[in-house]
Amino acid sequence: MYHLTALVTLLAVAFCFFTSINVARSRAKTGVKVPAMSGHPDFERAFRIQMNTLEWIPIFLPSLWVFAIYISDAIAAAIGAVWIIGRVVYFIGYSKEAAKRGRGFAIQAVASFALWIGALVAVLWRLVL
Template sequence: MYHFTAFVTVLACVALFYASFRVGKARGTYGIKAPATTGNPDFERVFRAHLNMLEWMPIFLPGLWLFAVYVSDKVAALLGLVWIVGRLMYMVSYAAGPEKRRAGFAIQALAAFALLIGALVTIVLRMVHG
């Protein structure tokens, strides 16, 4: 069973839900009526941080689960937590100013890359060595 990875998957979904909630709150704060997605730079940064997280979920989740299955549930979960922390850092810092988003983006990108590369290498090695 992959309890640790399952737990981190739920946390990632909660983080995405939180990002979505922030967009709704920002709509009220900045007076941006749905379906508009532009009109205030502060709103647009909150909106883009949410969309950016959504764009990364299809990269992160398969990597997380493949790593858990082929390498380690606990290590996958740890890297998944790093990814979530990076995403939250990105979300908060990007809302404060686009020039501040780099650290959070780098952290989450490295965690996602480690999950994908770790899974890929292990899968290939198992294919080659039976």
């Protein structure tokens, strides 16, 4: 069973939902009307946080699950939790100033890369055996 990986998946989805709500809140606060995608720096940062999170989800989630299936539910979930922490750090930094997004981006990118490499090696190892 993959209970821990399922929990991390649901937390990642909840974070995506949170970033969507944040964009809507930012639109209301800054007066950027739909369908505009720019107009106020605070809104633009909120929107980029959401979009960047969505851009990473298709890299993160399949890697998370393949890692969990082929290697370990607990280790996948732990690395997945690091990814979520990285996204939160990214959110906090980028919300303040675009230049402050680097640390969070690096944390989540390393976590994603670890999951992807681990998953790839495990699948290739099974194909060779």
